[in-house]
Amino acid sequence: MKIYVCIKQVPDVNAPLQIKDGELIQDADRNILNAYDASAVEESLVLKEAHGGEIEVVLIGPEKAKETIRKALAMGADKATHILIDNDTAPDSYSFASTLSAFFKDKEYEYIFCGKQAQDTDAGLTGSMLAEFLNLPYTTNAVGLNLEGNVLTVKRQGDGGQEIIELPSPALVTCSNDMNEPRIPNLKGIMQSKRKPVETLSLADLGVEISEDQIKTRILSFEEKPARKPGKKYEGEPDEIAREIAQLLDTKENVI
Amino acid sequence: MSTLLTYISVTNGNIKRSSLEVLSRCNELAAEHGFQSAALIISDQTSEAAEKLKLHGPDAIYTMEDPIFKNHINAPLLKALSASIEQINPQLVAFASTESSKDILGALAANQNAPALADVSEFELTDNGVKAKRPVMASKIISAVEAKGSPVLLTVRSGSYDVAESSSDASVETISFSFDEADLKATLKEIIGATGDKIDLSEAQTVIAAGRGVKDDEGLKMIDDLASVLSAGVGASRALTESGVYDPSLQIGQTGKVVSPQLYIGIGISGAIQHVAGMINSKVIVAINKDPDAPIFDIADYGIVGDLYKVLPPFIDELKKMKSEK
Numbered sequence: 001m002k003i004y005v006c007i008k009q010v011p012d013v014n015a016p017l018q019i020k021d022g023e024l025i026q027d028a029d030r031n032i033l034n035a036y037d038a039s040a041v042e043e044s045l046v047l048k049e050a051h052g053g054e055i056e057v058v059l060i061g062p063e064k065a066k067e068t069i070r071k072a073l074a075m076g077a078d079k080a081t082h083i084l085i086d087n088d089t090a091p092d093s094y095s096f097a098s099t100l101s102a103f104f105k106d107k108e109y110e111y112i113f114c115g116k117q118a119q120d121t122d123a124g125l126t127g128s129m130l131a132e133f134l135n136l137p138y139t140t141n142a143v144g145l146n147l148e149g150n151v152l153t154v155k156r157q158g159d160g161g162q163e164i165i166e167l168p169s170p171a172l173v174t175c176s177n178d179m180n181e182p183r184i185p186n187l188k189g190i191m192q193s194k195r196k197p198v199e200t201l202s203l204a205d206l207g208v209e210i211s212e213d214q215i216k217t218r219i220l221s222f223e224e225k226p227a228r229k230p231g232k233k234y235e236g237e238p239d240e241i242a243r244e245i246a247q248l249l250d251t252k253e254n255v256i
Numbered sequence: 257m258s259t260l261l262t263y264i265s266v267t268n269g270n271i272k273r274s275s276l277e278v279l280s281r282c283n284e285l286a287a288e289h290g291f292q293s294a295a296l297i298i299s300d301q302t303s304e305a306a307e308k309l310k311l312h313g314p315d316a317i318y319t320m321e322d323p324i325f326k327n328h329i330n331a332p333l334l335k336a337l338s339a340s341i342e343q344i345n346p347q348l349v350a351f352a353s354t355e356s357s358k359d360i361l362g363a364l365a366a367n368q369n370a371p372a373l374a375d376v377s378e379f380e381l382t383d384n385g386v387k388a389k390r391p392v393m394a395s396k397i398i399s400a401v402e403a404k405g406s407p408v409l410l411t412v413r414s415g416s417y418d419v420a421e422s423s424s425d426a427s428v429e430t431i432s433f434s435f436d437e438a439d440l441k442a443t444l445k446e447i448i449g450a451t452g453d454k455i456d457l458s459e460a461q462t463v464i465a466a467g468r469g470v471k472d473d474e475g476l477k478m479i480d481d482l483a484s485v486l487s488a489g490v491g492a493s494r495a496l497t498e499s500g501v502y503d504p505s506l507q508i509g510q511t512g513k514v515v516s517p518q519l520y521i522g523i524g525i526s527g528a529i530q531h532v533a534g535m536i537n538s539k540v541i542v543a544i545n546k547d548p549d550a551p552i553f554d555i556a557d558y559g560i561v562g563d564l565y566k567v568l569p570p571f572i573d574e575l576k577k578m579k580s581e582k
């Protein structure tokens with residue numbers, strides 16, 4: 001069985017950030033493997049452990065993103081493809097998905113896993129775009145997977161409840177971090193990752209171009225969020241505070 | 257004439273309030289630009305919802321009805337949306353941001369070769385597309401974005417716009433639909449934990465959210481009592497959905513749902529940015545936490561520093577008393 005996992009390097013949302021003249025300034029050393037993709041990698045490894053097969057991660061990103069590929073390999077993925085782009089290319093989900101579809105066009109696989117969204121932008125578009133480009137059945141926001149024979153049963157978090165969906169292969173699934181707790185690479189994994197094959201491809205190798213006029217959506221600028229006015233902290237006798245606030249919510253805020 | 261199309265999300269004949277928020281915004285934009293605002297219902301029953309929609313002022317209403325739309329399944333919905341777009345030829349298709357619309361937004365964009373913006377909090381029209389704002393970096397900051405092309409597809413966060421009432425005598429036009437179930441490659445087997453007639457979190461006017469500080473049945477009982485006094489929806493932090501105490505559909509935050517109630521009460525929740533991402537737009541935020549340095553106090557209007565087991569009983573008592581006097 002072959003499973004491809006699409007992974008993205010994203011800035012750590014916990015790291016301090018600054019906005020200067022509409023630009024976002026962040027510490028480039030605080031880039032990480034997208035948490036949702038880490039869950040997708042984890043899930044692929046669990047399937048491999050139970051059913052055998054090969055796990056390959058695919059990443060589109062600048063040279064620096066190699067460290068994120070190494071992380072996935074250290075978790076246990078077998079090999080990787082790095083589709084290299086310049087630092088200053090700013091593709092949107094559509095260009096990422098069409099580039100990935102060029103890569104997958106002549107590949108054979110049972111499943112492609114993606115994260116349900118990128119942790120920094122929360123776009124959540126690339127997975128289902130890729131499925132449509134490749135004409136694959138898909139489901140998004142998976143919180144559980146079970147493979148029996150060649151039927152993949154996916155539990156997806158829907159609006160009301162959890163939808164249990166059966167998918168044939170090949171198919172594409174986007175994973176929530178509610179699915180599992182991704183493993184932390186151990187020393188052995190880290191050592192082995194250095195010897196695992198990473199193939200580097202250029203956009204030209206794939207016959208793809210990501211040019212200005214092809215990018216359908218773009219970021220114009222970043223803005224501070226209007227800050228909430230800091231409220232009041234109440235400390236002391238629980239009885240009194242509780243009653244006081246209940247009253248204020250009614251008479252002052254009118255929300256009771 | 258250019259058309260702005262709002263997809264109206266309907267379950268069991270009920271229109272989602274967040275869809276009406278989006279429709280209200282599209283009505284406003286259409287009036288400004290001299291365009292037409294149209295609404296689209298794709299459901300297993302559409303007539304009742306179409307009647308109700310007339311109170312919210314679209315210029316035209318389109319319906320597509322088929323039993324296959326009873327539950328969310330992405331393939332037929334995609335086909336239905338593509339067919340509608342081809343017939344109506346809108347410049348914009350706007351959805352309320354739900355798990356169902358997020359499931360198909362990317363695929364529809366790929367299918368229509370169209371730009372897509374997910375989860376916007378504001379949007380306006382430009383000469384050749386849309387400008388919008390999106391919270392990013394776990395909602396720590398806002399990015400101003402632009403989409404060029406037609407139609408622009410977008411989903412809108414609940415609570416971004418107010419619902420306006422304005423009656424219209426829009427005609428209802430049926431778009432025909434056929435889908436061969438044999439074409440379904442993915443099959444929906446069942447839906448578990450469907451919340452049924454419980455209060456829909458993303459639309460609740462009052463939300464009680466429980467976190468790791470709620471440790472036992474006694475605490476959970478207090479949460480329930482508080483929710484019933486206030487007729488509130490109950491949500492949870494990841495700590496309590498992960499451990500199985502609450503259903504995963506009740507998670508509030510970056511992975512979970514976005515809520516925008518009049519009143520949010522966070523109980524035993526630290527206020528991690530990924531949780532805050534889902535509730536920061538609440539009108540009034542109350543937090544109960546025994547740690548005076550908990551980050552949730554940075555955003556709470558009313559921060560109660562104390563043990564929730566000591567604070568909740570008198571709080572519930574007082575609220576009960578107030579309610580009974582009303």
Ligand SMILES: Cc1cc2nc3c(=O)[nH]c(=O)nc-3n(C[C@H](O)[C@H](O)[C@H](O)COP(=O)(O)OP(=O)(O)OC[C@H]3O[C@@H](n4cnc5c(N)ncnc54)[C@H](O)[C@@H]3O)c2cc1C
Pocket residue numbers: 035036119177466467468469470492493494495496507508509510511512513523524525526527528529530531534544545546547550562563564565
């Ligand atoms: C990519 C990603 C996405 C995520 N998405 C989400 C999401 O959608 N939603 C979400 O909630 N989290 C999400 N998280 C997890 C998030 O980072 C936090 O781990 C989580 O919100 C913590 O939940 P908590 O506040 O209940 O628990 P904790 O952080 O453990 O806080 C518990 C709090 O309870 C207080 N407390 C304990 N006992 C009492 C008592 N007796 N009385 C009063 N107070 C008490 C403590 O002081 C503490 O502040 C995500 C994380 C990642 C990486």
Ligand SMILES: Nc1ncnc2c1ncn2[C@@H]1O[C@H](COP(=O)(O)O)[C@@H](O)[C@H]1O
Pocket residue numbers: 005006007008009034036037058059060061093096113114115116117118121122123124125126127
């Ligand atoms: N540059 C990329 N390289 C590989 N996979 C990506 C890339 N961008 C997005 N993806 C995949 O698409 C998912 C959703 O991304 P997004 O649409 O940006 O929210 C991610 O979790 C990845 O699985």
